[in-house]
Amino acid sequence: MTIPVVNIIEACRKASDKMANKDTPLILNEWYVAAFKDEVGRELLARKILNKRVVMYRTLDGAPIALEDRCAHRSFPLSKSHLDGDNIICGYHGFKYSCTGDLVEIPSQSKCPHGIGIKTYKLAETGPLVWIWLGDQSLADESKIPHLPWLENPNWACTSGYFFHPGNYVSMHENLMDLTHLTFLHAATIGTPDYASAPYKTELKDGHYKLIREVVPTTLSPVWGQTTGLAGKDTAARIATSEFLSPGLHQVSVKFYDSALDEETRENYKIHTAHILTPETNNTMHYFIVHGRDFALNDEHIERFMHEQLFAAFQEDVEGLGALEAILDDQDEHHFEISVASDSPAVATRIYLKKRAEQEKG
Ligand code: FES
Numbered sequence: 266m267t268i269p270v271v272n273i274i275e276a277c278r279k280a281s282d283k284m285a286n287k288d289t290p291l292i293l294n295e296w297y298v299a300a301f302k303d304e305v306g307r308e309l310l311a312r313k314i315l316n317k318r319v320v321m322y323r324t325l326d327g328a329p330i331a332l333e334d335r336c337a338h339r340s341f342p343l344s345k346s347h348l349d350g351d352n353i354i355c356g357y358h359g360f361k362y363s364c365t366g367d368l369v370e371i372p373s374q375s376k377c378p379h380g381i382g383i384k385t386y387k388l389a390e391t392g393p394l395v396w397i398w399l400g401d402q403s404l405a406d407e408s409k410i411p412h413l414p415w416l417e418n419p420n421w422a423c424t425s426g427y428f429f430h431p432g433n434y435v436s437m438h439e440n441l442m443d444l445t446h447l448t449f450l451h452a453a454t455i456g457t458p459d460y461a462s463a464p465y466k467t468e469l470k471d472g473h474y475k476l477i478r479e480v481v482p483t484t485l486s487p488v489w490g491q492t493t494g495l496a497g498k499d500t501a502a503r504i505a506t507s508e509f510l511s512p513g514l515h516q517v518s519v520k521f522y523d524s525a526l527d528e529e530t531r532e533n534y535k536i537h538t539a540h541i542l543t544p545e546t547n548n549t550m551h552y553f554i555v556h557g558r559d560f561a562l563n564d565e566h567i568e569r570f571m572h573e574q575l576f577a578a579f580q581e582d583v584e585g586l587g588a589l590e591a592i593l594d595d596q597d598e599h600h601f602e603i604s605v606a607s608d609s610p611a612v613a614t615r616i617y618l619k620k621r622a623e624q625e626k627g
Pocket residue numbers: 336337338339340341355356357358359360
């Protein structure tokens with residue numbers, strides 16, 4: 266039976282309606298990375314996260330603090346103020362706040378009313394990351410922070426970087442879930458022609474979605490070939506797992522080896538990349554990246570080469586999805602998306618994000 270085209274379009278529209286997009290409300294009750302640990306110190310750090318302006322610093326004994334970046338008096342940004350010990354003094358008329366957000370001093374009068382101040386947000390530190398909870402503070406449970414043990418494992422070497430990304434975080438989750446795009450968007454950096462058509466399998470559990478792609482045999486792009494010693498071989502293997510771990514975190518893990526050698530004798534080279542997606546607004550994002558490897562741990566040349574090559578590839582994502590965002594901004598009511606089989610974990614991710622957003626709204 267031939268299905269009229271109009272029905273296909275209608276089906277696509279209905280499917281799209283169930284998925285999160287750039288207009289879906291952001292999910293507040295979740296841990297997101299607010300900063301790298303070494304960004305938070307005795308200098309005031311301003312960052313807008315989930316449409317909320319936050320100022321961060323450390324107390325004299327090193328505890329990280331996050332406060333609403335807005336003075337309760339006339340809304341001056343506290344990030345443009347200064348620290349006095351553990352307190353923060355507004356740079357406009359001098360109201361003083363404690364690190365718990367309480368107003369403790371008003372310079373123009375001797376009495377300071379009790380029980381007023383500004384919001385504070387819970388922070389938690391793991392490895393090189395500072396996480397923030399911007400939703401209902403009574404729900405902030407540190408045991409729910411996604412665990413990435415390799416970040417603190419001395420047998421892994423890590424490098425990191427940051428992009429301000431001019432696009433929404435939902436599109437970036439999709440980008441990371443289906444690495445078909447390596448063959449096209451990253452043709453000049455980390456992609457190979459055989460990647461897009463390589464076999465894959467998916468795992469879809471509620472809130473945890475995976476796509477595992479096995480490219481065997483293959484040749485490796487320079488960033489992997491030159492760093493693993495598998496350059497020039499057409500028997501290399503590249504097993505890549507894309508994994509949605511939370512609204513703010515996606516992990517890509519890859520194993521490389523020479524498929525011509527026995528499983529018992531061949532060497533495995535493993536990498537992990539934490540793609541940390543912290544929405545600034547509905548259509549901008551803080552994109553933190555930590556990349557780890559379990560080989561060439563003390564080789565500075567390899568580290569520098571790998572970092573340059575990878576971050577050139579991540580720049581391609583930022584530029585590509587920035588261009589895509591402009592198209593999304595222009596879309597009208599006739600817009601629809603077509604999904605294909607390899608989109609299934611990305612579609613599941615988007616349905617999950619929409620469900621979470623609607624639950625919070627409810
Ligand atoms: S705006 Fe901060 S003290 Fe007036």
